[in-house]
Amino acid sequence: MANQTIRQETFRRFSVLQRAVHLTVMFAFIGIGLTGFSMAFSSMAPARAFAWSLGGVESVRYLHRVFAVTLYLCVVTEVVWLIYFKFLLKGNLFGPHSIFFTKQDLLYFRDHMGYILALRNEPPPFERFAWWEKLDYWTLFIGMQTMGLTGLLLWFPEFFSRFVPGYFINLAQVLHFDEAILAVLYKFFIHTTVRHFRPEVYPGDWTIFTGKTTKEKMMRTHPGEWARLNASAQIVPRGER
Amino acid sequence: MKPRLLRSALAVCAMACCFLAFGMVLSSSAEEQASECLNCHRQRNLNANEGILSSQLFCYSCHQDPASHEDFRDVKVSLQVKPEYFYKSSHQFVACTQCHTDVARSPHRSSSGVTCLQCHITFFGAPGTHAEHIRVRCEACHTDSQFVALDIAGNEVKLAHTNTKLLPISLAEHKTTDVSRMEFCTRCHNTDNQVGAPTVVLPSKSFVCMACHYSPLKIGSPMFLVAIGIAMIGMIGTLSFWFRARVQDEASSVHRKFQLGSEVVWSKIFSREIFPILKTVFFDILLQRRILANSVSRWFVHSLIFYSFFARFALSLFTLFLQKVSPESELAMTLVNKDSGFVATFNDVTGIFILAGVAWAMFRRYVTKPEYLTTQEQDTIALVIIGLVTLTGFIVQGTRILVAQIPPQVALSAFVGYFMSRLLSMVNIHWQSVYGYLWYFHAVLWAVFIAYLPFGKLKHIFTTPLSLLLNYKKD
Numbered sequence: 001m002a003n004q005t006i007r008q009e010t011f012r013r014f015s016v017l018q019r020a021v022h023l024t025v026m027f028a029f030i031g032i033g034l035t036g037f038s039m040a041f042s043s044m045a046p047a048r049a050f051a052w053s054l055g056g057v058e059s060v061r062y063l064h065r066v067f068a069v070t071l072y073l074c075v076v077t078e079v080v081w082l083i084y085f086k087f088l089l090k091g092n093l094f095g096p097h098s099i100f101f102t103k104q105d106l107l108y109f110r111d112h113m114g115y116i117l118a119l120r121n122e123p124p125p126f127e128r129f130a131w132w133e134k135l136d137y138w139t140l141f142i143g144m145q146t147m148g149l150t151g152l153l154l155w156f157p158e159f160f161s162r163f164v165p166g167y168f169i170n171l172a173q174v175l176h177f178d179e180a181i182l183a184v185l186y187k188f189f190i191h192t193t194v195r196h197f198r199p200e201v202y203p204g205d206w207t208i209f210t211g212k213t214t215k216e217k218m219m220r221t222h223p224g225e226w227a228r229l230n231a232s233a234q235i236v237p238r239g240e241r
Numbered sequence: 242m243k244p245r246l247l248r249s250a251l252a253v254c255a256m257a258c259c260f261l262a263f264g265m266v267l268s269s270s271a272e273e274q275a276s277e278c279l280n281c282h283r284q285r286n287l288n289a290n291e292g293i294l295s296s297q298l299f300c301y302s303c304h305q306d307p308a309s310h311e312d313f314r315d316v317k318v319s320l321q322v323k324p325e326y327f328y329k330s331s332h333q334f335v336a337c338t339q340c341h342t343d344v345a346r347s348p349h350r351s352s353s354g355v356t357c358l359q360c361h362i363t364f365f366g367a368p369g370t371h372a373e374h375i376r377v378r379c380e381a382c383h384t385d386s387q388f389v390a391l392d393i394a395g396n397e398v399k400l401a402h403t404n405t406k407l408l409p410i411s412l413a414e415h416k417t418t419d420v421s422r423m424e425f426c427t428r429c430h431n432t433d434n435q436v437g438a439p440t441v442v443l444p445s446k447s448f449v450c451m452a453c454h455y456s457p458l459k460i461g462s463p464m465f466l467v468a469i470g471i472a473m474i475g476m477i478g479t480l481s482f483w484f485r486a487r488v489q490d491e492a493s494s495v496h497r498k499f500q501l502g503s504e505v506v507w508s509k510i511f512s513r514e515i516f517p518i519l520k521t522v523f524f525d526i527l528l529q530r531r532i533l534a535n536s537v538s539r540w541f542v543h544s545l546i547f548y549s550f551f552a553r554f555a556l557s558l559f560t561l562f563l564q565k566v567s568p569e570s571e572l573a574m575t576l577v578n579k580d581s582g583f584v585a586t587f588n589d590v591t592g593i594f595i596l597a598g599v600a601w602a603m604f605r606r607y608v609t610k611p612e613y614l615t616t617q618e619q620d621t622i623a624l625v626i627i628g629l630v631t632l633t634g635f636i637v638q639g640t641r642i643l644v645a646q647i648p649p650q651v652a653l654s655a656f657v658g659y660f661m662s663r664l665l666s667m668v669n670i671h672w673q674s675v676y677g678y679l680w681y682f683h684a685v686l687w688a689v690f691i692a693y694l695p696f697g698k699l700k701h702i703f704t705t706p707l708s709l710l711l712n713y714k715k716d
Contacts, residue, residue, distance in 0.1 A: 016503035058362075059566040089496065209511065211504075 011229075013128075013213040017081060021074050022208050025140070028074070032067035033184050035060050040177055068151055075144045096127040096228060101138070105131045125224035136191055143183050150176040281345075287336050296336040304413070319411040326416040355380055362568045367420075369445030369457040374398075375578045376645075382425060385416040389429055391436040393646055396580075398429070398436045432674070437645035441677035449691050450684075453553045453588075453634070455560040455577055468688035475695030521713040526706045536613075542605065545598030546627065549591035556587065580647060585655035588638075592631050593657060599628035619697035626690050626699075633683040639665050640676045 014022070038047040039060055051060045085091040094100050109131045111124035129137075153160045153172035161169060196204045200220075207213050219226045280299060286292035303309050304322040311318050327333065338344065342359070344351040357379040374382070377398040381389050388401035388410060404410050418425045429438035446454060447461030449469065460466050488498040489505075509518065524530045529547070533540040560576040567573055575581045579588065602624055606616045639661025642652045652659045665672065693699055 012504075015500065016507045019507060055567045055570070058569070062566055211507070 009215040010212040011215065011218060012211055013207050013218075014211040016211065017077070019209060019211050021077055025071060025074050028067045028070040029187060032064060032071060033180070033188075035064040035067065036180055037184075039064065040180070065155065068148070071144060072148055075141065075148075078141070096224065097129075099129050099134055099137050101131075101134055105134065125227065126222050127224040127228070128222060130222070132194060136195075139186055140183070143179065147176065147179055147183065150179070285336070287339060290334060293334055293336040293339075296338060300337045313409040316409050318409045320413045321411075323414050323416070326414055330415065330417050357383075368564065369459060369461070372455065372457070372577050373445075375574075376580070377429075382428070383418050383420065384412065385414075385418045385425075386410070386412060387428060389434075389436050391646065393648060396648055396651055398438075434673070438673070439644060439676040439680070440671075440674045443677060443680050450687065451554065451557045451561070452550060453557070454579070455557045455564070458561070462684065464685060464688045465691070468692040471692040472694050475692075479695055479700075518710065518713055521709055522706075525709045525713075531709075536611075538605070542598050542601045545594045545601070549594040549598070553588070553591050556584075580651055580655070582654040585652075585658070589635075589655050589657045592634060595627065595631045596635075599624055599631070603628070617698075622693070623698040626686060626693065630683065630686045630690060633679065633686060635661050636665075637676070637679045637683050640672055640679055644672050644676050 034050065035054075038050045039057065041047045042051065042057070051057050054060050054063060082093075086093055092098070094102050096104075104127075108124040108126060111120060112131070114120040115123045150172040153164075153169055154176060157169045195208075196202070198205075207217075215226075218229075285296045287296065301322070301324070304320055305324065307319075307321050309320045311320055332340070339360075340355045340357070341351055342356050343353050361379070376396050378400070381398050381400050384400055386400055388404050389398060390401035390403075391398050400412060402409060402412065423442065426442040429436050430440060430442045431438075432440050434440070444462035445459060446456035447465035448456055448458050449465055450456040450461075460469070484495055484498055489501045491497045491501060509515065529540055529543060532543055556576070560573070563570065563573040564577055576584060579585060605611065606614060606620065606624070610616075635657050638655060638658035641647075642655065642658050642662035643665050649659065652662065690699070694702070
């Protein structure tokens with residue numbers, strides 16, 4: 001059987017650090033969601049059963065904070081990597097491979113919408129990260145900051161009410177809850193659907209876990225990157241099996 | 242209007258007024274009576290500030306009076322609660338009866354004393370300090386009084402109700418200790434204390450003590466910082482030496498080497514090869530198959546030391562986890578308490594195993610000298626450090642049992658420690674002062690162990706599993 005499989009040319013799309021961070025964020029996000037909502041909906045039986053199984057609301061609260069710190073450490077890792085990339089590797093932050101939004105993304109977005117509405121015949125030649133992939137990343141990255149800030153207010157209310165009026169704690173509670181719903185809806189439904197439930201990758205897009213992408217997939221989903229790779233004539237297939 | 246009609250109208254009005262006034266008098270006296278009863282017989286809502294403050298005011302109606310006192314052995318002991326202290330404390334919005342739970346009754350007297358642990362989880366903050374003072378009642382430190390007493394039968398240190406001249410003193414002031422200043426420690430930790438405290442204030446355990454003891458996640462004494470620093474330098478040196486080698490034809494860029502190396506590790510973990518790797522972890526690293534194949538006695542010696550440390554480390558990690566996740570649980574309280582039956586016995590058994598292992602290893606190295614054993618200087622250093630750490634551990638434990646006057650029925654769980662304490666009690670010196678030096682000796686030895694980790698023989702704790710993992714295919 002093994003001889004019949006076609007060995008595809010593979011390319012490395014995600015570094016080990018990116019894979020590790022994604023995996024950590026994935027589990028910590030599930031954990032923080034479960035513990036958070038079991039506290040927010042503490043009047044409901046399933047939430048109480050879950051909290052009981054973890055040893056009471058105190059430990060749910062503790063685990064929620066452990067997951068929160070883990071998630072934020074991932075953010076810190078990304079920032080440290082960014083500094084390392086910029087200053088030690090002398091990388092280009094706004095180049096075609098970047099996760100940062102550029103003006104090109106706006107144009108691609110317009111063209112992409114045109115393609116979806118059948119006004120154009122071809123999708124735009126997406127680079128390494130398409131606009132929705134960047135959106136996926138930045139919603140979480142920015143969301144972490146606001147969730148972190150409101151979360152800190154709720155974690156240390158006595159400390160923060162030295163500087164801000166008391167109703168900020170209530171505000172933080174409302175915002176923390178509302179954004180939690182937003183984040184969970186976005187990550188568990190939109191992100192999961194867009195990344196893993198599309199027909200061409202169903203039941204899951206393993207690229208983020210294996211770090212490898214195939215030539216065919218790259219040509220189809222990231223034609224801009226593929227063209228650039230060929231143009232620079234540095235086709236070094238890495239990590240082929 | 243006719244005068245007659247006016248008159249009768251006036252009369253009716255007057256009567257109505259009379260009735261009204263009479264009714265008011267009647268009802269107000271009933272209300273007064275009722276409120277007099279309700280002063281005491283009222284369930285105040287202690288979840289709201291109104292109930293808390295009215296409850297406090299009710300107690301204050303007597304206890305604010307400077308003349309309120311109790312006659313105790315012909316001495317007037319003041320019972321005045323001073324609002325200037327109480328209203329500055331963090332308990333200002335707590336009703337008196339929420340701490341003095343059994344005092345609002347007749348006779349007006351408490352049997353349980355103040356109940357702190359109803360609200361405060363034991364290891365609320367400062368886990369390093371609280372774990373060491375598990376038999377000291379909260380108020381012995383947190384109430385600003387100079388007098389403490391040891392209750393040997395109850396194995397408790399509590400606030401004394403008498404001063405050094407055995408005259409009763411008042412504890413009604415409600416002045417709390419400023420625990421941010423270390424001076425309050427000297428209340429017990431002074432040269433001639435009677436509560437079994439060492440004469441010096443010792444630093445908290447460090448997280449590096451986790452190998453054998455439950456300890457908080459902090460650096461502790463500066464000597465541990467130095468030791469960790471030296472160990473870090475050694476580890477970075479070793480790592481940078483390893484990364485000087487070629488990784489998959491990459492000779493220069495460390496970034497690229499790291500990238501390639503991590504790629505290999507990742508692809509091994511998330512592949513079928515994880516099963517032979519796990520097999521290696523289980524048989525070669527955990528069960529030490531290779532050493533057993535080499536020599537049974539060698540395996541036995543090594544296992545005595547290795548499994549004892551492993552078990553102690555596992556227990557202290559589990560205790561830390563439990564103490565974080567469920568601090569109020571009985572299991573966490575038991576595991577944190579080093580005098581509890583299980584922990585004391587466990588520590589002594591594993592300690593004896595380590596000592597036996599070290600003694601046997603020394604016997605093999607210096608007396609029987611099998612042919613395959615080549616003893617270098619670093620082997621001796623490693624054995625001496627481990628042996629001395631364990632031995633001093635037992636001596637420190639024995640001294641603590643002796644000094645703290647832990648009752649035999651509690652201390653006997655630590656059978657070696659108790660035996661040691663009996664042995665030490667034959668030497669009549671001031672053990673309370675010696676304890677500090679012994680503790681530091683034990684701690685410095687461990688700091689040396691940590692600092693020496695990446696340099697000598699002890700390096701094998703990390704390198705042997707690593708090389709076994711790297712060569713897992715070869716068997």
